[in-house]
Amino acid sequence: MQTVKMVISGAVNAGKTEFIKAISEIEVVSTERRATDDTKLIKKETTVAMDFGRIQIADDLVLHLFGTPGQKRFDFMWEILSEGMLGLVILVDSTRPETFRETNRIIDFFVSYRDTPYVIAANKQDRPNAWSPDELRLALRQPPHIKVMPCVASDRESVKNVLLELLYVILQRSED
């Protein structure tokens, strides 16, 4: 059985959990609790949020989806997670410009030192105050060849489109 991995990253509350839930064939293993959960407050120094989903491609091939923790103090885990990944989806909460700087930091981390195939998913496009993908591209200072896709992470079709775009980027780089 061959296993391949994609990583879904983004700032806190960008929609990583929803994104993976929308497409995973298993109940997503989510270690993150709702922000209202008091235990989070009690243990916030020692616990970390992440998500894990899975898609069976064929009998001999499985795709794993890993959501990274959004909190800055867990940057060191991104390194571990990114090992051997096929590609990366960067999720952005299009309604919260205050997270764009953090999103840029995440993109820099994953992309600066390696040639990682990635796309940006402009999430929460169903909200009235969402920045459009074009606006986001500018805000994030992304070059034209980087795909910035409109996305609603709770909508499976939308998530499929984002993953397919990423796969097309990966396909261009793969060998015959």
Next chain:
Amino acid sequence: MALVGNIRDFGLSDFLYLVDRGYKTGGLHLKHNDETAILFFERGKLILASRKDEDRKGELLVRLGVLSAEQLSSVMQQMQQRGNGVTLTQVLLDSQLLPAEKLQSTLQTHNEESVYGLFGWPEGEFRFEQGQKPATDSPVMPVPVPVENLIMEGVRRIDEWGRIKDRIPSTDMVVKFIDQPGEKAKGVKLAPEEWRVFARINGRDTLAEIAQKTNLGDFDTCRIVYGFLTAGLVEVLKKPKPAPLTSSARGAQVTEPPRLKKSLVNRIINRIRGM
């Protein structure tokens, strides 16, 4: 029929797993020397835990500072007036003397701490009375708490190889995610070291290899994986024997991962398209 045993032989984390997976309702009575404890579960989730008899009465809420003695007295009177098996928690919530969230968080913290202390018991008799419910005047949490985090925290406190070896006899075993973690895996919170191990699980590496890659020792790696195992996230298998090399593969760099083929990417694309 009660389930009886000793946590020396069947650890508390294992029992919690059983309660959880079996959606058990009932009371788990524990005894170690002159200490006792009781945990109540409803459909596999914790609703009350106490190490003292007096913690199973409304006075606990006064001691924890969320109700005054007068308020408690008034609530108890209302309980009696309403009768019909109405519970203390129900009356408290209806009376709106304190917010439900406050009641939940106070009791949850108290209950969790009560449970964590039990993991330090090296041995102790237990008896699980199926279907047993707490008395109506007990301070039951409004929202039952999943036990996965209790298990993970409990396993963090395990410091004996013996118990771990029961489930993980060798570091040559391979760890893989179970195919359907389902509801059980939701809400599990991992510490950074656990998370490092979690991210290394790929169905191929042995525990020894994971220990090496994470720079955690064999014991810590096994202890962490034991936690995942007990919480129902992973399974541990014997490493399969390598397939005999074909003539074309002989001499190839087996440690070097193959570069991605277009055909493989196309297979994934086709699968995603068809979803």
